Amino acid sequence: MDSLTLFCTASLVFGGLFWFVCILGPAEQKGKRAVDLCGGSISAEKVQDNYQEYWSFFRQPKEIETAEKVPAFVDTFYNLVTDIYEWGWGQSFHFSPSIPGKSHRDATRIHEEMAVDLLNVKPGAKILDAGCGVGGPMRAIASHSGANVVGITINQYQVNRAKTHNKKAGLDKLCEVVFGNFLQMPFKDNSFDGVYSIEATCHAPKLEEVYAEIYRVLKPGGMYVSYEWVTTELYKAEDPEHVEVIQGIERGDALPGLRSYNEIASTAKKVGFEVVKEIDLAIPPAKPWWSRLKMGRIAYWRNHILVMVLARLGIAPKGVVDVHEMLFKTADYLTRGGETGIFTPMHMIVCRKPESGGS
């Protein structure tokens, strides 16, 4: 082979590799590239050990007895997955019903805007996002409503990411991000005009505790909207396949046991809320929320190869490969949960704190 051919071949190989690693990757929203994947606040050499610890804790979700340890392991989980989520899904860490003719990004935004529309707040109002992730919903909601949004997350890495994104989007005046536990929030009683939580309270070991805390910080007359992860009436605990799917979802999503749909309204009432509306937004005519997961399968394989190559080259921490593999399997359990109808990530509850309900 003469030197020109060698040079051209080498350029092609490196160019292709660069494109595969650096350009390909962020499926929806640019912001995270494969080469930037890290273990959140965990140092690179500890990612694998943290993943092992996470896995042994959540392997048997129903047997988690030490509820107090759950938030710390949820924090570990988000150190491990936040970059992969952003890279492969975008800045909103939740599902939404598919809408024919609309992109995933639009469907996501519509699902988020619905939450704030139901809060019925005016521009300038102060609302809380309980479990805000890196703030995708918060930014969409602040832009749509003109409300000031305060987000809280148990994960410091997400706080940093969310603040960076807020600034970049020019929304840092409207959006504030606080590090903390939504089971003991650093906010005064009756301090928010409205509260929402999107696919976040499912991480609470006891739903009553997070609902009671949200009730405390909400002003009397204020509204609370939540999208809950639950098993539906089609779930049968005596069916081994159902149990396998639900356990797979719990393990791969840091859930201390999924709740049944019929526990949500009763818990809200128990802490003092009036339940205004309750509906599973996944039920037809809504189009499948899991179709986005299914369609992504080829990209997951590409991502898997990419993550392995990057880990081999020492660019990504070793443990990232295990985490990615766990998510790969989780996507399958979630899809099965959706297809069988035994699970929904969008059981919506709309509550009001009574005017007489001071904390």
Ligand SMILES: C=C(CC[C@@H](C)[C@H]1CC[C@H]2C3=CC[C@H]4[C@H](C)[C@@H](O)CC[C@]4(C)[C@H]3CC[C@]12C)C(C)C
């Ligand atoms: C509400 C929660 C998270 C919901 C979803 C945002 C995430 C659940 C499963 C995640 C993913 C699964 C497969 C990944 C894929 C293998 C990878 O290549 C790219 C990222 C995934 C698509 C990833 C993205 C986010 C999810 C869909 C829970 C935690 C309560």
Ligand SMILES: C[S@@+](CC[C@H](N)C(=O)[O-])C[C@H]1O[C@@H](n2cnc3c(N)ncnc32)[C@H](O)[C@@H]1O
């Ligand atoms: C699946 S993500 C959803 C994030 C965001 N709502 C969204 O839709 O993009 C769940 C969020 O809940 C947060 N969370 C879980 N347990 C928490 C706790 N005890 N206190 C505060 N935040 C918590 C996680 O840190 C994460 O940000």
